[in-house]
Amino acid sequence: xxxxxxxxxxxxxxxxxxxxxxxxxxxxxxxxxxxxxxxxxxxxxxxxxxxxxxxxxxxxxxxxxxxxxxxxxxxxxxxxxxxxxxxxxxxxxx
Numbered sequence: 001x002x003x004x005x006x007x008x009x010x011x012x013x014x015x016x017x018x019x020x021x022x023x024x025x026x027x028x029x030x031x032x033x034x035x036x037x038x039x040x041x042x043x044x045x046x047x048x049x050x051x052x053x054x055x056x057x058x059x060x061x062x063x064x065x066x067x068x069x070x071x072x073x074x075x076x077x078x079x080x081x082x083x084x085x086x087x088x089x090x091x092x093x094x
Contacts, residue, residue: 004060006067007051008079009040010086016075017045020064022057028090047088050079 005024009017009031017040021027030036032046039045054060067075083089 001055002057004054004057005051006054006060006063008049008067008075009045010047010049010079011043011045014076014086015043015045016072017043018064018067018075020057020060022060024051025093028093032090047086048090048093049083049086049088051089 002022004020004022005027006018006020007024007028009019009028019027028048031040034041052060052063054063067078079086
């Protein structure tokens, strides 16, 4: 079984992106270095502001769907409950 991660990225204007991965460090590195096309590169979304660890990737996917279904206010409350200054958490993973 693979460990899974659900994560939230943000940019300076607090545009949010929610994703899921089995390798958080690698995936965030890809976002930070524009190795992914699409929404995050278009809107310069590179700061890891929140993440959760799961025992399986399937559980991480379930959580990702829950987060995506929630409204923006709930997402902001979740982020600020653990990261009130919206600092980039990426370096703490290294």
